[in-house]
Amino acid sequence: MSKVLVTGGAGFIGSNLTEELLRRGHFVRVLDDFSTGKRENLIFDEKYPSLKVIEGDIRDLDTCQKAVEGMEYVFHQGALPSVQRSVEDPETSNAVNVGGTLNILLAARGKGVKRVIYASSSSVYGDTPTLPKHEEMPTNPLSPYALQKYVGEHYCRLFYQLYGLETISLRYFNIFGPKQDPNSLYSAVIPKFIDALVQDRPPVIFGDGEQSRDFTYIENVVQANLLAMSAEHLHGEAINIACGKRISLNQLLNVLKEILGSKIFPLYQEPRKGDVKHSLADIRKGKEIVGYEPTVGVEIGLKKTAEFFSKARILLKDK
Numbered sequence: 001m002s003k004v005l006v007t008g009g010a011g012f013i014g015s016n017l018t019e020e021l022l023r024r025g026h027f028v029r030v031l032d033d034f035s036t037g038k039r040e041n042l043i044f045d046e047k048y049p050s051l052k053v054i055e056g057d058i059r060d061l062d063t064c065q066k067a068v069e070g071m072e073y074v075f076h077q078g079a080l081p082s083v084q085r086s087v088e089d090p091e092t093s094n095a096v097n098v099g100g101t102l103n104i105l106l107a108a109r110g111k112g113v114k115r116v117i118y119a120s121s122s123s124v125y126g127d128t129p130t131l132p133k134h135e136e137m138p139t140n141p142l143s144p145y146a147l148q149k150y151v152g153e154h155y156c157r158l159f160y161q162l163y164g165l166e167t168i169s170l171r172y173f174n175i176f177g178p179k180q181d182p183n184s185l186y187s188a189v190i191p192k193f194i195d196a197l198v199q200d201r202p203p204v205i206f207g208d209g210e211q212s213r214d215f216t217y218i219e220n221v222v223q224a225n226l227l228a229m230s231a232e233h234l235h236g237e238a239i240n241i242a243c244g245k246r247i248s249l250n251q252l253l254n255v256l257k258e259i260l261g262s263k264i265f266p267l268y269q270e271p272r273k274g275d276v277k278h279s280l281a282d283i284r285k286g287k288e289i290v291g292y293e294p295t296v297g298v299e300i301g302l303k304k305t306a307e308f309f310s311k312a313r314i315l316l317k318d319k
């Protein structure tokens with residue numbers, strides 16, 4: 001059993017990771033300011049009394065130092081994770097995504113923390129034409145968010161090289177699954193599609209829908225984090241976390257329509273600034289370094305996600 005800190009633990013990925021860490025018997029502390037995360041994502045807290053939640057901001061070094069105190073592993077998921085938001089307000093997202101990451105690393109350095117596992121993003125690759133994207137190719141961030149995630153990766157690498165703090169950056173590729181927020185202006189496409197379909201509203205697609213992504217079910221990401229925790233030695237590397245397959249938004253919507261028995265047509269709108277056209281990961285480095293291999297494919301993941309959201313809707317209606 002280890003003592004671990006999950007920043008952003010009330011968010012979509014952080015709360016799924018927190019629950020699995022608790023299920024495995026670890027002592028978990030969550031640091032979150034609940035700006036995009038929700039308390040109800042941590043509803044399992046009653047089952048696990050070892051869970052401690054600190055409400056605080058990673059932009060504050062003192063808060064980070066208190067949160068890191070006594071922890072062995074830090075899973076740094078906390079961020080403002082939207083491309084669009086970073087285009088509209090680069091300053092705030094920089095303060096959280098770069099400043100907050102630096103604070104977490106500073107707080108962890110020399111405090112007995114064995115390892116910081118950092119949530120990076122496939123957006124660092126940008127619109128480079130080469131597919132699949134592999135970790136040794138040049139990056140080309142197209143938005144402030146992508147650049148901020150990339151800076152975070154370099155800070156992680158530098159903290160290993162300069163101060164010997166073990167780090168790894170997990171470049172997540174379009175993660176989806178239960179607890180992902182469908183209701184914000186900045187929500188990811190899958191929960192938005194499901195939400196529209198179950199309410200009989202036309203889902204909105206920006207562009208022609210032929211853009212493709214390596215959509216990755218949350219269980220694979222949780223697994224990747226656990227593998228990064230138990231790997232032998234890490235030296236600040238960045239690895240792709242994905243399925244290694246891509247699917248277009250039009251195809252994705254068709255699969256969801258079939259699962260949910262919907263016949264509704266999408267509404268196509270202008271493409272958004274900063275969005276990349278295609279994304280697909282080479283996942284061989286992750287396998288080599290931490291033994292990562294996806295275990296849940298897109299279709300099964302979509303079924304599990306649609307089930308979760310349909311159930312949540314029924315519960316909401318019953319209230």
Ligand SMILES: NC(=O)c1ccc[n+]([C@@H]2O[C@H](COP(=O)([O-])OP(=O)(O)OC[C@H]3O[C@@H](n4cnc5c(N)ncnc54)[C@H](O)[C@@H]3O)[C@@H](O)[C@H]2O)c1
Nearest residue numbers: 008010011012013033035036037057058078079081172175
């Ligand atoms: N979801 C994806 O497809 C995806 C893809 C690539 C990378 N990521 C990265 O994974 C991580 C988790 O993303 P998510 O999809 O779960 O998003 P999310 O918005 O659900 O979770 C982010 C969490 O960070 C918290 N947070 C934000 N600002 C904070 C601050 N100043 N102080 C403390 N906590 C703060 C939020 O309240 C939230 O709980 C992020 O670092 C994101 O950049 C996600």
